[in-house]
Amino acid sequence: MIKRKAVKKSLECKVRITAITDTMQVLSGKWKIHILGTLLQGGKMRFMDLLREIDGIAAKMLSKELQDLEMNQLVTRTVVDTKPITVEYEVTEYGKTMEPIIDEIANWGVFYRNRLHGKTE
Amino acid sequence: MIKRKAVKKSLECKVRITAITDTMQVLSGKWKIHILGTLLQGGKMRFMDLLREIDGIAAKMLSKELQDLEMNQLVTRTVVDTKPITVEYEVTEYGKTMEPIIDEIANWGVFYRNRLHGKTE
């Protein structure tokens, strides 16, 4: 007695799940969204700028996460031949397509705080 | 010689970082977005429905993640007095406010796949 498998898992459903998994993998970890968000509003920024701007991140993490983002072509890394060499990071055009996601996430977070504290609408 | 601290970390920047951290905490883990996404498109669903629908998830994880989502009031849990009792999960009105985020994330994932495979626009 073989049970017919439920045909619930439609193709579009699977595509959606894969899509979500992909995006979350690209944004994986505690810091990537913050780095992207900071670079999106700061434009070109150096390693030490980011280290100082992003509260709580350690050099090791920043370095590693930037490498991930660079591999996924969301940011570019440019060595500038200054006195002590500096390295500039910048969000690519492709990386900017993440902006709607980050904005939605930030918006929701604000909404969430408002709901927690009073707001008896 | 005290260096003036850079006033870069503006208040709105901090608010944004907190907001992002909050949202990501609510959505933390490998499965919450998938559970929410599945419930959003499936409406009321039972535990076993979700277990079968969400590919790869184990009962332990589903149970734990549903508890988290319930605690954050994103889903409701209702015991139904059927022959073998069943439990229905459903996204709350509040939970539905996550939809834009999930949609953006899913959209980006599709865009990402298209970019990877060919697409020389």
Add this chain to the structure above:
DNA sequence: TGCATTAGTTACCAATTGGAAACTAGTTTC
């Protein structure tokens, strides 16, 4: 000469995450 700054890297460690499998417990069906 020695310290500061740049941009990292390395080593070590602790906590968290998540997976597999077995188990509970009540009800129903064969």
Add this chain to the structure above:
DNA sequence: GAAACTAGTTTCCAATTGGTAACTAATGCA
């Protein structure tokens, strides 16, 4: 009476994540 289905829980384990702190290496400044 055994098996199956409901909704989980429990235990045990392995891998991943991420933090601290120290270190490298090149250059500039006093």
